[in-house]
Amino acid sequence: MTITIEQPQLDAVAERKVAAGANPAELVLDGGFIVPDANAFGKTFRDYDAESERKETVEEFYRVNHIRQTHEFVSRMRGEYGRLDKTEMGIWECIELLNEFVDDSDPDLDMPQIEHLLQTAEAIRKDYPDQDWLHLTGLIHDLGKVLLHPTFGELPQWAVVGDTFPVGCAYDECNVHFKYFKENPDYHNPKFNTKFGVYSEGCGLDNVLMSWGHDDYMYLVAKENKTTLPSAGLFIIRYHSFYPLHKHGAYTHLMNDEDKENLKWLHVFNKYDLYSKSNVRIDVEKVKPYYMSLINKYFPEKLRW
Ligand SMILES: [Fe+2]
Numbered sequence: 001m002t003i004t005i006e007q008p009q010l011d012a013v014a015e016r017k018v019a020a021g022a023n024p025a026e027l028v029l030d031g032g033f034i035v036p037d038a039n040a041f042g043k044t045f046r047d048y049d050a051e052s053e054r055k056e057t058v059e060e061f062y063r064v065n066h067i068r069q070t071h072e073f074v075s076r077m078r079g080e081y082g083r084l085d086k087t088e089m090g091i092w093e094c095i096e097l098l099n100e101f102v103d104d105s106d107p108d109l110d111m112p113q114i115e116h117l118l119q120t121a122e123a124i125r126k127d128y129p130d131q132d133w134l135h136l137t138g139l140i141h142d143l144g145k146v147l148l149h150p151t152f153g154e155l156p157q158w159a160v161v162g163d164t165f166p167v168g169c170a171y172d173e174c175n176v177h178f179k180y181f182k183e184n185p186d187y188h189n190p191k192f193n194t195k196f197g198v199y200s201e202g203c204g205l206d207n208v209l210m211s212w213g214h215d216d217y218m219y220l221v222a223k224e225n226k227t228t229l230p231s232a233g234l235f236i237i238r239y240h241s242f243y244p245l246h247k248h249g250a251y252t253h254l255m256n257d258e259d260k261e262n263l264k265w266l267h268v269f270n271k272y273d274l275y276s277k278s279n280v281r282i283d284v285e286k287v288k289p290y291y292m293s294l295i296n297k298y299f300p301e302k303l304r305w
């Protein structure tokens, strides 16, 4: 299968320099990644106020998301989906299953997911040829979106996609469309509405409940199926939608030292996740053998989901 898309801006992507080295502190600022000017709709990225066909859909998405993602809801979903008793399939099977969906929360993208996954992975591969775990992380980071599929209970978009944030402590004002949190019952609960809430300083993000969605679900799937991806890969999968942290630097008081190390890799990853949502042409059949070799290296043949 060849994915053909019209806009030619992606020559910039082809001209990226190869960045060397595995020190994430250096990688954050270089990478040679040339940022395209516009998303798939010809607008700037992550502009939640820009007039576009998708603006109203996106705002309504966040209204419902912010009202319904409570501490109780997240605890329940983690318990339910953490059992991994929905189905068994391999990673590539899941990619094909996901290909039917489009993400309502995303102002930059309305194309099949496989294109976004391969664009992300291939862009990383060009700049960091030696970090094969990061290529695979790019390929699989959104697979948790299968929660939208009937096999997984066909969860509504507000429980699958969008930016994530901690529950059980005060919502930071940098969250997009913050005002809608005021209708969330936790916003008025003194147990949950202080800076630390049910957490403590430096407790580590592993001890923090995040709003439920595809990030945490895919993390659970990868971990419970005993992936050999490094800790930074799991961290990227789990927190890639945590924009309040990786874009705005909020909630850092909950991080421990390991989180701080891993965050450097998440910063590297994020620009590829965000800026590869453009119109690149990728020959799926040509790159598939490479990604199958990575899947076989880091995952069992069948996973429990
Ligand atoms: Fe995602």
Ligand SMILES: [Fe+2]
Binding pocket: 116, 141, 142, 273
């Ligand atoms: Fe993504």
